[in-house]
Amino acid sequence: MTPAKLIVRNIRAVGVKVPMTYVLGTSQQAVREAPLLLVDLETEEGVTGYAWQFCYLPAAAPAIAVLLEEVLRTVKGDPVAPLELWAKLAKRFVLIGVQGIVRMAMAAFDVAAWDALARAAGMPLASYLGGTLRAVPAYNSCGLGLKDEPAAVADEAQKLLAGGFRAIKLRLGYPTLEADLAAARAVRARLPAGVSLMVDYNQALTVEEAIRRGRALDGEGVYWIEEPIRHDDFAGCAEIARSLATPVQIGENFSLVHDMERALAAQSCDYVMPDLERIGGVTGWRRAAELAAAKGIKMSSHLYPEVSAHLLAVTPTAHWLEYVDWANAILEEPLRIVEGNAVPGSRFGNGLGWDKLAVRKYAMA
Numbered sequence: 001m002t003p004a005k006l007i008v009r010n011i012r013a014v015g016v017k018v019p020m021t022y023v024l025g026t027s028q029q030a031v032r033e034a035p036l037l038l039v040d041l042e043t044e045e046g047v048t049g050y051a052w053q054f055c056y057l058p059a060a061a062p063a064i065a066v067l068l069e070e071v072l073r074t075v076k077g078d079p080v081a082p083l084e085l086w087a088k089l090a091k092r093f094v095l096i097g098v099q100g101i102v103r104m105a106m107a108a109f110d111v112a113a114w115d116a117l118a119r120a121a122g123m124p125l126a127s128y129l130g131g132t133l134r135a136v137p138a139y140n141s142c143g144l145g146l147k148d149e150p151a152a153v154a155d156e157a158q159k160l161l162a163g164g165f166r167a168i169k170l171r172l173g174y175p176t177l178e179a180d181l182a183a184a185r186a187v188r189a190r191l192p193a194g195v196s197l198m199v200d201y202n203q204a205l206t207v208e209e210a211i212r213r214g215r216a217l218d219g220e221g222v223y224w225i226e227e228p229i230r231h232d233d234f235a236g237c238a239e240i241a242r243s244l245a246t247p248v249q250i251g252e253n254f255s256l257v258h259d260m261e262r263a264l265a266a267q268s269c270d271y272v273m274p275d276l277e278r279i280g281g282v283t284g285w286r287r288a289a290e291l292a293a294a295k296g297i298k299m300s301s302h303l304y305p306e307v308s309a310h311l312l313a314v315t316p317t318a319h320w321l322e323y324v325d326w327a328n329a330i331l332e333e334p335l336r337i338v339e340g341n342a343v344p345g346s347r348f349g350n351g352l353g354w355d356k357l358a359v360r361k362y363a364m365a
C-alpha cells in the first residue's frame with residue numbers, strides 16, 4: 001500500500017484538567033488533577049492525528065500550546081514525514097534547546113503525525129509500524145502514593161487489582177527505612193501470590209541511602225526499584241544496581257535517546273522505561289527500542305498507555321506497560337484492561353479520540 005501523502009495544515013491544542021481517580025502522592029508532590037494538553041494535527045487531506053500531553057503543571061499547558069504555534073509556523077505546508085519534521089524542528093529550536101516544554105511540544109506533534117499517517121493508511125499504529133496489534137502485560141500504576149497509614153496503602157492496593165492486574169506499583173521514600181518497609185510489607189501481605197510489586201522512589205534518596213534501603217528491600221520480593229536517586233546521576237545508579245539483588249529501573253527522565261545511550265553505557269540500570277514524550281515521541285521511542293534491543297535490556301513504558309500499547313507491540317524487548325487511567329474521562333474509547341493486559345481497540349492510528357462533551361467539561365479556564 002502506498003501511504004497517502006499528507007500535508008500539515010493546522011495544529012489545535014486544548015488544555016484540560018481531569019480529576020484523578022486516585023491521588024498520586026509521590027515523594028516529591030501530591031497530584032489530584034491531571035493537566036493534559038490535547039493536540040490535534042490537521043492535514044490538508046482531512047485526516048487528523050491526535051496526541052495528549054501530560055503537562056505536570058497546569059501552567060505548562062498554555063506554554064506548550066504557544067510553542068506548538070511555533071511548530072506550526074515551521075512545518076505548515078510540509079509533508080507529514082515525522083523523521084524529517086523532527087530534524088527540521090530540532091534545527092529550528094537549537095538555540096533554546098530541545099528540552100522541557102520545547103521537547104514536549106515537538107513530541108506531541110510527532111505522536112500526532114504518526115497517528116495521522118497510520119489513520120491515512122487505514123491501519124492501527126502498531127501495524128503501520130510493522131508489528132501486530134496485541135495484548136501487552138500491564139501493571140496498575142494509579143494511586144499507591146505515600147500515606148499516613150500502611151493499612152490505607154494496602155486497602156488501595158487491593159482495589160487496584162480490579163481488571164485482573166497482576167502487578168502494581170507502590171511509591172516509597174518515607175522519612176525512614178522502617179516506614180518504607182511497613183508500607184511494602186502491608187501491601188505485599190494483601191496481594192495474592194503471583195502479583196508483582198514494583199516500588200518507585202521518584203529520586204528521593206542519596207546513593208548511600210538507596211543502597212541501605214535497597215538491601216533491606218532485597219528480602220521483600222520487590223520486582224524492581226525505580227528511580228532511587230536523582231535521575232541523571234548515572235554513575236550513582238550504576239553503583240546502586242551493582243549493590244542490589246533487586247533490579248533497578250530508570251528511564252522516565254531520559255531526555256531523548258542520547259540520554260538513554262549514556263545511561264546504558266554507564267550500566268546504570270537493569271531495566272529501562274522511557275517516557276513517550278521525553279524520549280522524543282514515536283520517532284524517539286523507536287530509536288530507544290532499537291538501542292534496548294541491541295543491549296538486550298528490557299524496556300517498559302512510562303505514562304501514555306494508549307500509544308505505548310501500540311509501541312510496545314513493536315519493541316523487541318518489550319517488558320511492562322505502565323497503566324494510568326488519567327485520560328480515560330476525556331477519551332472516546334479508553335484503553336481496555338483484560339486479565340491484566342492492555343488490549344488496544346482496532347481503531348486506526350493510535351486509537352485516541354476525544355469525548356467532546358467531557359473536553360468541554362474539564363477545559364482549563
Ligand SMILES: [Mg+2]
Nearest residue numbers: 200226227252
Ligand atoms: Mg516513576
